[in-house]
Structure formats: C-alpha cells, structure tokens
Amino acid sequence: MAPRMERSSRPTLPVCWPAALLALLLCCVPPARADGWNLKDKDGVHYRLSEQKGKWVLVNFWAPWCPPCLQEMPELEALQQQHRDVRVIGVAVLYRKNQEVLDAVRQTSVSYPIVLGNEDIASDFGEMRGMPASFLYSPSGKLVGRHDGPITRAEVEDILGGSASPDGGRF
Numbered sequence: 001m002a003p004r005m006e007r008s009s010r011p012t013l014p015v016c017w018p019a020a021l022l023a024l025l026l027c028c029v030p031p032a033r034a035d036g037w038n039l040k041d042k043d044g045v046h047y048r049l050s051e052q053k054g055k056w057v058l059v060n061f062w063a064p065w066c067p068p069c070l071q072e073m074p075e076l077e078a079l080q081q082q083h084r085d086v087r088v089i090g091v092a093v094l095y096r097k098n099q100e101v102l103d104a105v106r107q108t109s110v111s112y113p114i115v116l117g118n119e120d121i122a123s124d125f126g127e128m129r130g131m132p133a134s135f136l137y138s139p140s141g142k143l144v145g146r147h148d149g150p151i152t153r154a155e156v157e158d159i160l161g162g163s164a165s166p167d168g169g170r171f
Helices: 013-028 067-082 098-108 119-125 153-160
Strands: 038-040 046-048 056-062 086-092 114-116 133-137 143-148
Touching: 056 067, 056 119, 067 086, 067 098, 067 153, 098 114, 143 153
Parallel strands: 056 086, 086 114
Antiparallel strands: 038 046, 056 133, 133 143
C-alpha cells in the first residue's frame, strides 16, 4: 500500500505566482538612469542635475581601493581645471569607512566634489560593469554616454569638442 500524502498548509503555486511575477517584472525594469539626480558631497553641499544646466557634467564612480580609479583622478582634476564649462563629480562607492575616501581624496589632491555614495546611488545610474565608471551629461542635462573603466582627459575632450561621439551611448 502506498503511503498516504497529507495536504500541506503552505500556499501552493497558484497563490504565490502573482507575487513571483511582480518580483520578476521589477527585476527586469531598467534603472531610472538618474536623469534628475541629486547628490550630496562629503561637505554637505547638494549637486542637482537641474542646477548644472549650461555645463558638461561628468559623474565618476570610483572606489578608494581601486588603482585605476586613483590613477584617473588627476586626469579628471585637470579636465575640470582646464574647462570652466565642465563639472566633475566623484562618487565614492564600495568602501568600509568614510576615512578611506577622505584619505584617497587627500592623496590625489582633487578639488572636485566627492560624494560618499552607496549601492543605491550607484544602482540609480545603471549597471556598473567595473570600476571606475563615468556618466557624461550635456549642458542641456541629457545623458550623452557612459564609460566603463579608466578615462582620460583627452577622451572626454574629444566628445566635448565634437571630434568624437559616444558609440551606442558609450565613450
């Protein structure tokens, strides 16, 4: 004689499937791309995309333990110093203590704003395929493109000057 199976009190698939479907749909929705971002730097100053109109804005995600990130910071500093119409905003992510970020900023001597970021801020900008990652906004506030990996001042200047254009949203 076969063992008798008892009915479980747990919800069955038909009851759970709407929640599972909703979770799946939310996972598949692309991030907002932060077109209306509002970032607060380490000194408490707010930077809003809407207030940057008329300037190119490069939002650069970096980590204090990332050698390519630290190596590109002087390039980004030079970019902002040489172009009054460019604002660089660094967003530190993936750090344990704020002091790590402050030490890296002091070591690299950058003067552009540094945001003490987190995973939520990073996810608002979209998928990061590595560090560093940069997002370039036009003077009208439109996302022009993104760059995964270290970037040079010359690469950004080529786009600013019109001699290069982002390929598929990447530069």
